[in-house]
Amino acid sequence: EADIYQTPRYLVIGTGKxxxxxxxxxxxxxxxxxxxxxxxMELHLIHYSYGVNSTEKxxxxxxxxxxxxxxxxxxxxLESARPSHTSxxxxxxxxxxxxxxxxxxxxFGPGTRLLVL
Amino acid sequence: AQSVTxxxxxVSVSEGTPVLLxxxxxxxxxxxxxxxxxxPNKGLQLLLKYTSAATLVKGINGFEAEFKKxxxxxxxxxxxxxxxxxxxxxCVVSGPRGTGSARQLTFGSGxxxxxxx
Numbered sequence: 001e002a003d004i005y006q007t008p009r010y011l012v013i014g015t016g017k018x019x020x021x022x023x024x025x026x027x028x029x030x031x032x033x034x035x036x037x038x039x040x041m042e043l044h045l046i047h048y049s050y051g052v053n054s055t056e057k058x059x060x061x062x063x064x065x066x067x068x069x070x071x072x073x074x075x076x077x078l079e080s081a082r083p084s085h086t087s088x089x090x091x092x093x094x095x096x097x098x099x100x101x102x103x104x105x106x107x108f109g110p111g112t113r114l115l116v117l
Numbered sequence: 118a119q120s121v122t123x124x125x126x127x128v129s130v131s132e133g134t135p136v137l138l139x140x141x142x143x144x145x146x147x148x149x150x151x152x153x154x155x156x157p158n159k160g161l162q163l164l165l166k167y168t169s170a171a172t173l174v175k176g177i178n179g180f181e182a183e184f185k186k187x188x189x190x191x192x193x194x195x196x197x198x199x200x201x202x203x204x205x206x207x208c209v210v211s212g213p214r215g216t217g218s219a220r221q222l223t224f225g226s227g228x229x230x231x232x233x234x
Contacts, residue, residue, distance in 0.1 A: 044163070106223075 003027055006091050006109035013081055014117050021076045021112045023091030032074040033092040033106065036060060049074055081116045088113050119144040121210045123225035131233045136180075136195040138228045140208030143189060150191045151209040152182055155227075164206075167191060178202070203232045 004025040013019055025032065034047040035058075045058030049068040063085070064078050074093075078085055092106040124139040142148060152164040165176025172184040182193045191208060208225040 004091065004093055004107050004109040006089075006112050008112060009110060010113045010115075012115045012117065015080075015082055017081050019078050019081055019114070021089055021091075021114070023074045023076070023109055024072050025074075025091075025093040025107070025109075026072060027093060027095075027107070028071065029093035029095050029107075030071065031094045032068065033094075034058075034064075034066060034074070034076050035090040035092065036062065037088045037090055037111075047076065081114075083116045086114060086116050119146075119148065119210045119223050121208050121223055121225040123206075123208050123228050125228050126226065127229045127231070129231040129233060130198045132200055133197050136193070136198045136202065136230065138193040138206050138208075138230065140182075140191045140193065140225060141189055142191060142208070142210045144210055149211040150182075150184065151211070152176065152180070152191075152193050153207045153209060154204050155207065156204045164193070198230075198232045200232050200234065203230055205229050 004023070004027070007022045011019065023032070023034070030051045032049045033045060036044050036046050044060035046060050046062040046064065047055060047058055047066040049055050049066065052068055052071055055066050055068055064076050066074060066076050068074055074091060076089065088111050090111045091109040094106045120143045122141045124141065128136070128138060130136055142150060147169060150167040154162050154164050164178070164180050165174045165182055167174050167182065167184045173181060174184070175181045179197070180193055180195045182191055184191050193206060193208070195202065205227045207227050210223050
């Protein structure tokens, strides 16, 4: 069973507030990801990290920022929340593609549903 | 359980010739299938997705893929390769639809596409 956790699970907050969505995994995975998903839609990658002190932006532009100071922790921060940020945010981790081409599986946390009023 | 197999780890084509990247899947459910592209030092970008509507799916940059249930395949094609198509391509199968969120995405091992001038 994958051990990846996200808090909070649900968050309702007013416009302009600073928020941090937490993501932690205990599997020792080097790669971690943040995805944004609107209801019934596909995942869009907004941030990813290949390891400590590595962060990159994904294919969907996002006003959020991330940090990776520890392997197990990959928090996402919005400095000033807006209604357009209302969505579900999913964190994932993986070991990456192994030598020999073994397929990669990403394990996802339960997600944080964010509502900005 | 689900799995995805990309049959070629490397494909080389000349500019202007057709592209075919092969993908076979295995799933206990009616799957959702995706193709993602990753350019060097970039994150994953969604090319196209299949979620049970039309079996021929058109994506960005002239790519398309056909879902063939009888062959459990989801091959990616493009009529005419461009130099900018050189990248790594991942075939992805997701968990059962209707869950509201993707609990697990399984990525293929990737196909590196080289486009020769």
